[in-house]
Amino acid sequence: MRLYLAVAAGGFRRYAAYGTATAAGVFTNTVFGFIVAYTYVALWDERPHLGGYDQAQALTFVWVSQSLLAAGSLIGGGFQEELQERIRTGDIAVDLYRPADLQAWWLATDLGRAGFQLLGRGLLPLLAGALAFTLALPSDPLRWLLFLLSVALGLVVGFGVRYLLALAAFWLLDGSGVNLMATVVTIFFSGMLLPLTVFPGGFGEVVRLLPWAAMLQVPLDVLLGTHAGAGGAVRALGFQAVWAAVLLGAGRLVQSAATRKVVVQGG
Amino acid sequence: MAEVTVAARPEAGGPGRRPYEPARGRVGRLREGLRGYRLIVGMWIRSTMAYRASFLLATFGNAAITVLDFVAITIMFSHVDALGGFTLPETALLYGACSASLGLADLLLGNTDRVGARIRDGSLDTMLVRPVPLLAQVAADRFALRRLGRIAQGLGVLGWALSELDVDWTPGKVLLVPVMVVAGAGIFGGVLVAGAAFQFVAGDAAEVQNSFTYGGCTMLQYPPTVFARELLRGVTFVVPLAFVNWLPALYVLGRPDPLGLPGWVAFLSPLVAFAVFLPASLAWRAGVRSYRSTGS
Numbered sequence: 001m002r003l004y005l006a007v008a009a010g011g012f013r014r015y016a017a018y019g020t021a022t023a024a025g026v027f028t029n030t031v032f033g034f035i036v037a038y039t040y041v042a043l044w045d046e047r048p049h050l051g052g053y054d055q056a057q058a059l060t061f062v063w064v065s066q067s068l069l070a071a072g073s074l075i076g077g078g079f080q081e082e083l084q085e086r087i088r089t090g091d092i093a094v095d096l097y098r099p100a101d102l103q104a105w106w107l108a109t110d111l112g113r114a115g116f117q118l119l120g121r122g123l124l125p126l127l128a129g130a131l132a133f134t135l136a137l138p139s140d141p142l143r144w145l146l147f148l149l150s151v152a153l154g155l156v157v158g159f160g161v162r163y164l165l166a167l168a169a170f171w172l173l174d175g176s177g178v179n180l181m182a183t184v185v186t187i188f189f190s191g192m193l194l195p196l197t198v199f200p201g202g203f204g205e206v207v208r209l210l211p212w213a214a215m216l217q218v219p220l221d222v223l224l225g226t227h228a229g230a231g232g233a234v235r236a237l238g239f240q241a242v243w244a245a246v247l248l249g250a251g252r253l254v255q256s257a258a259t260r261k262v263v264v265q266g267g
Numbered sequence: 268m269a270e271v272t273v274a275a276r277p278e279a280g281g282p283g284r285r286p287y288e289p290a291r292g293r294v295g296r297l298r299e300g301l302r303g304y305r306l307i308v309g310m311w312i313r314s315t316m317a318y319r320a321s322f323l324l325a326t327f328g329n330a331a332i333t334v335l336d337f338v339a340i341t342i343m344f345s346h347v348d349a350l351g352g353f354t355l356p357e358t359a360l361l362y363g364a365c366s367a368s369l370g371l372a373d374l375l376l377g378n379t380d381r382v383g384a385r386i387r388d389g390s391l392d393t394m395l396v397r398p399v400p401l402l403a404q405v406a407a408d409r410f411a412l413r414r415l416g417r418i419a420q421g422l423g424v425l426g427w428a429l430s431e432l433d434v435d436w437t438p439g440k441v442l443l444v445p446v447m448v449v450a451g452a453g454i455f456g457g458v459l460v461a462g463a464a465f466q467f468v469a470g471d472a473a474e475v476q477n478s479f480t481y482g483g484c485t486m487l488q489y490p491p492t493v494f495a496r497e498l499l500r501g502v503t504f505v506v507p508l509a510f511v512n513w514l515p516a517l518y519v520l521g522r523p524d525p526l527g528l529p530g531w532v533a534f535l536s537p538l539v540a541f542a543v544f545l546p547a548s549l550a551w552r553a554g555v556r557s558y559r560s561t562g563s
Binding site: 018019020021023024025027028031032034035036038039041042043046047050172173174175176177178180181183184187188193194198199200 | 328329331332345489
């Protein structure tokens with residue numbers, strides 16, 4: 001456990017080292033926040049209470065999703081490209097030789113990275129949004145605690161999906177195609193383009209049950225308090241926990257299949 | 268991917284080979300730059316085709332990313348009849364034009380965002396000793412043919428919008444549609460070159476240009492009436508993104524400009540593209556001239 005804490009701290013420090021990149025990211029997230037916020041204002045002016053949100057809640061949705069975007073690697077980034085490159089070049093053989101579990105190692109680095117990006121890239125855009133628009137941020141500390149818990153579960157679900165993608169490189173070698181497809185799917189089905197509650201009919205119902213919903217939509221609903229009562233919040237967290245467990249388990253299965261496939265050459 | 272030297276090196280003038288002579292004059296340099304660009308692009312296309320399944324997935328994904336953007340817009344319009352007073356086909360016109368323009372600029376110049384990384388790892392030095400203009404090399408670096416996906420998708424939506432809209436066509440409007448897409452690509456291209464130059468100052472800040480390219484396109488795909496007037500002034504007079512598609516499309520649709528600019532302004536897009544490229548290329552030159560290598 002101490003090993004993985006050290007690995008996570010390393011992930012945090014590694015991303016903290018690039019100050020300009022962080023500032024550039026904050027700038028970009030803020031610009032996007034403003035653009036999307038204006039379109040939501042127009043949309044919610046036409047249709048108040050669309051998707052069960054009032055305008056302040058919709059705007060909160062915009063700005064908090066911009067804040068979570070880097071931490072959740074929702075538009076790419078994160079560890080999987082590095083792991084794919086290690087698989088392609090064969091460096092993975094060294095990783096498999098280490099006295100540490102491959103999945104836990106990468107989960108620790110990714111959570112460390114996400115921890116930094118949550119603070120470094122999350123706080124300022126949200127502050128900018130709160131200054132420029134009326135947001136519906138809760139004042140109840142318990143709600144924030146549940147939100148942070150839900151974000152953490154969402155990060156693990158996101159890791160679970162990306163770990164499977166990374167391992168696909170054992171068969172495909174070049175991961176850029178699957179990464180791009182995964183980004184497409186994540187952007188759409190996480191609720192980043194449009195809250196999933198706005199998606200129509202049966203399609204919307206299916207979309208809200210997919211693992212991508214656990215990455216952004218569920219944490220935001222926990223923050224906005226749209227789940228009625230404590231029971232609703234617990235159900236939401238349970239939904240995320242189930243997906244996290246399923247995906248991590250699938251990751252282990254694929255990992256064992258992949259490592260049986262590895263042939264280490266050279267001496 | 269191993270570095271591949273494409274153009275002949277000065278000392279590589281072996282038997283039967285014309286010794287390298289730098290091109291003279293502005294036109295000669297331009298021609299040489301384009302030739303170098305073409306050769307590097309050809310190399311990257313061959314390299315892409317080595318992983319064909321991945322290429323097909325990536326091209327499809329590239330189109331799909333923007334398709335889903337458009338699906339989100341149609342979901343919005345399933346709840347409302349008009350957004351900011353614009354109908355779905357009108358918004359689709361804005362969306363298709365901007366997406367095609369950005370796709371085109373991204374295909375031709377998009378990889379300039381790797382300049383910062385190249386400065387950091389020192390590989391820009393390798394490029395500087397090659398007899399091909401640096402901008403041509405940087406623009407062709409890791410040329411991504413998959414970006415055709417976005418262009419095709421943008422043009423598809425544009426075509427659908429034009430077939431749905433009831434436009435009172437005049438020769439001027441017909442001419443303006445292709446001009447809008449090409450000039451829009453020119454404006455985005457200028458922004459990309461300026462972004463590349465900025466990386467000489469702040470190498471890790473490549474993401475800032477995404478605000479103006481991808482962020483700009485996200486904004487331009489919605490009607491201008493949705494946004495605050497200060498923002499409209501900013502993207503008309505400071506970073507003239509409004510000329511990419513808003514002003515030409517408003518003219519085609521016969522709608523007035525929210526800022527009250529006269530209709531003929533719609534035809535200025537090519538000039539605006541030139542006006543963006545000029546300071547951008549000067550900034551690029553200043554950046555190259557001030558470049559100090561990171562050392563060994």
